[in-house]
Amino acid sequence: MGPDRPEGPNNRRPGSHGARESGAASRARAAEDRSLRSDAQDDAADDRERAADARDAEQDVRELEQDARERGMDDREAQDARDRVGAAAHLDALPPRQREIIEMIADGMSNKAIADRLFISPDTVKTHIRALYARIGVVSRTQAVHWYEHGPRRSD
Incomplete structure (x- = not known):
């Protein structure tokens, strides 16, 4: 603190929360x-x-x-x-867990069935599916299955 401001709990530096991390x-x-x-x-x-x-x-x-x-x-x-x-x-190109999940999606399994098979929660399955969709550039299960079966679209 400066010489014109006394030390004390009400005179802390701006942005300081007053507590030091142990x-x-x-x-x-x-x-x-x-x-x-x-x-x-x-x-x-x-x-x-x-x-x-x-x-x-x-x-x-x-x-x-x-x-x-x-x-x-x-x-x-x-x-x-x-x-x-x-x-x-x-x-x-897929991580092992995303590969497992896309295979199960292609087999027609629901999120709940995938969760039960992998011993994870349905919310975790949804998180994996969102990451998978972003990685392969699709927005639906149908598109993901098509990608799984035929590969990515070529820009021929």
């Missing part, structure tokens, strides 16, 4: 912050790994297309071969 609380907050940073770093590493897997799958499709051209396959044969190679590649 040493244990400060250490706990620092540990939680480190844990959150570590989780964020792990998530970023997982995202980079999934992106690398997706690039590898795209490279496999390009190589298959080149092979089809070299062997003189017609367009339909080449498309069938691409579909076989890329059929499950799009699922590799």
